[in-house]
Amino acid sequence: MARALPPHTWENGFKKPIEPSATPWVWRNDEQDDDPDSFVTPPSKELLTSTAHNHVGINVIRTWPTLFDGTNNPHGIPDWWKPADEVDVLIVGAGPSGLEVALSLARQGVSFRIIDKAPTPLIAGRADGVQPRFLETVATWGLASEIAEEGPLIERTAIYLDGKKLLFNRSHQCDSRYRGLHIITQGQIERIFIRDLARHKYLVERERVLSNYTVEDQGDHPVRATVKNERTGEENIVRAKYLVGSDGAASTIRKSLSIPFDGVSTDIYWGIMDCVFETDYPHAWVFGSVISSKHGGCVIIPREDGYIRLYTQLDVSQTGPIAAARQQSDASFAEAGGRVEIETVTPEEVLEQANRIFAPYRLKFGAPLSWFAIWKISERVARSYSSPDTRVHLVGDAAHVHSVMGAFGLNASILDAANLAWKLGLAVKNLADPQVLLPTYSLERREHAVRVIEVSGTYLRFVTGSAMPVPNLRNFDALESTPKTNGHHTNGHTNRHTNGANGGHNNDTNSSSKQVHIHVESTPESADAPPRTQEEALQFLGKFFQAHGQFLLGVDCPYATSPIAPQTAPLLSSPPPVKLNNGVRAPNPRLCFSDNHTGYLYDLFEGPPKFHIVVFGSSFKGQQVRNNIAKFSSSLSSKTGFWTRYGGQERFTLTVVTKRMPFEIGDDKLLDELEHKVGAKVVFDDRQPDEDAHTTYGANHTRGGMVVIRPDLWVGVTAFPDEVEETVGGYFDSFL
Secondary structure: OOOOOOOEEOOOOOOEEOOOOOOOOOOOOOOHHHOOOOOOOOOOEEEEOOOOOEOOEOOEEEEOHHHHOHHHOOOOOOOOOOOOOEEEEEEEOOOHHHHHHHHHHHHOOOOEEEEEOOOOOOOOOOOOEEOHHHHHHHHOOOOHHHHHOOOOEEOEEEEEEOOEEEEEEEOOOOOOOOOOEEEOOHHHHHHHHHHHHHHOOOOEEEOEEEEEEEEOOOOOOOEEEEEEEOOOOOEEEEEEEEEEEOOOOOOHHHHHOOOOEEEEEEEEEEEEEEEOEEEOOOOOOOOEEEEEOOOEEEEEEEOHHHOEEEEEEEOOOOOOHHHHHHHHHOHHHHHOOOOOOHHHOOHHHHHHHHHHHHOOOOEEEOOOOOEEEEEEEEEEEEOOOEOOOOOEEEOHHHOEEOOOOOOHHHHHHHHHHHHHHHHHHHHHOOOOOHHHHOHHHHHHHHHHHHHHHHHHHHHHHHHHOOOOOOEOOOOOOOOOOOOOEOOEOOOOOOOOEEEEOOOOOOOOHHHOOOOOOOOOOEOHHHOOOOOOOHHHHHHHHHHHHHHHOOHHHOOOOOOOOEOOEOOOOOOOOOOOOOOOOOOOEOOOOEEEEEOOEEEEHHHHOOOOOOEEEEEEOOOOOOHHHHHHHHHHHHHHHOOOOHHHHOOHHHOEEEEEEEOOOHHHOOOOHHHHHHHHHHOOEEEEOOOOOOOOHHHHHOOOOOOOEEEEEOOOOEEEEEEOHHHHHHHHHHHHHOOO
């Protein structure tokens, strides 16, 4: 949301603007005094969205503190909120990543408290786009449609180089139902998440910080945290089984664990403006970049209501254009040393730099600034995402920071949260071996962040013309890889460690007491100088998007081999059960659910912490496939089988996909047995063969195929239906 919503009426059945001073959301009733229990509209508050302004004026948004400000509710704490002194998980930081962990835990019946240093949710700025995989993830929490429908959909990209069109084409395409990059502000996402938590009787505890914590060697709640109310000075002790640090790039929890934040701080600065611009640039409302070989690059992200997020590369050197312009207008500037202090750069100076890059096209402000900021790009990844005893975990910016290219910040964070939360859910309920399951969080998510640095960093250098190498953060075997905790080595079982921490958002990554500056070799993609001719640039873009296009949408994200993503069985001479690797995103094909209803495979899945077992049975007419699925069904009914041992329908969903029509299965005893004995959902793969679910998964029509899909929608393991106990049972035995 770029500005306060103007008033509208729907009296004629459609949205129509009305008098700007009107407040139709305020309920007025002359008889209200006679009924003290009648609804009263809570008071709203208007907040400035930007710390700097342009000549057009100032910008505000309207917010509702009673809905969004948690414990800072001006009307007091709701009666239904009763925080416990002992919880399963304490979450420090209520930005998107912390809220996402909370959303998942709430749906699993896992108790938690979530604190944040800020007095309110984010007012404006920061992240503003979500990838298809983000939406697939929040769909399991029932929130995808609200987020997807908020802002513009990006499906085109325009790139200009030195005033000439380099590329204008269709982009952001993948097989997800959520095609394109969906624009929504981070503040709006936080408010959607906060409303959801309120429905689950949870509030964000505002203006609270983690003063210190210890992890003890015994007890059900070994984390002992001191939480301080910064407004009142009051301190309380919270006991928890696990601690999640979502406290930003300057994470004090990461520092308290002495986990190195490996990487580099670049010399690249962005001036960022959310505004309406008047311009003759022909693709101003199309996602893309404008690049000048002399002055650097700009990135354009179309926003709601005609607003644009404009990233402008700044040269703040003593010989750069900002310094030159200041010296020309103020002789004392040179006498004072001629240095451009980054905090002194104004919106007008950023606009001047943008016009140098856009030339021959021109830009000017068409509205008050909705947001203004100057960012220096850092590219860093925590060497581990978890403490050695796996009682403390990092998510979001606390674990990785990188450039804006690719919109990875918000989108990588939700994958962190979704990956960690289902594992914590099983661990706190003693339904999994935490020493096996929890270490997979850092293993899987750190590798993804390293690739984010490589992909985002490579594209950043193309746009900005920087010759600075992209850091290679993959190989740390020769470096110290086991974090220490205040001098006490922690082996994961018995030792005690004591830490100081301070929760909240802070982007000053250079303030770390364990800031590690390492010599990093360039990645192969960044070894050459950035392309600058039209031909070189087109060649770069062709290779780059062919290699990374699906990664930029979140769907190309394979995880490393582990107990929950074992090595894919080698392909022998006979066809496999499915042609799908373990540890990759589970495809989401369209299916028929009944004679009146179609949808997508994911629609059948319940959210975390359930695993999803999908059986492909072809037409259910072949004798071999029927025999194999009959053995599968018999195993599920066995008291000693994995299905019964690990909780049956409490732990698993079962979907059977058949190449038959809904009216053809009425007298099939095998399908009837699966439906009524173990609660299977039978669905119908009636699309044409080149786009049906069997082809999507590469399912074996002769013997059948089976896929275990994890709660975070990644493939766990695949098997033939008659190998259920040795393969699928063995898979779950390794960590449940």
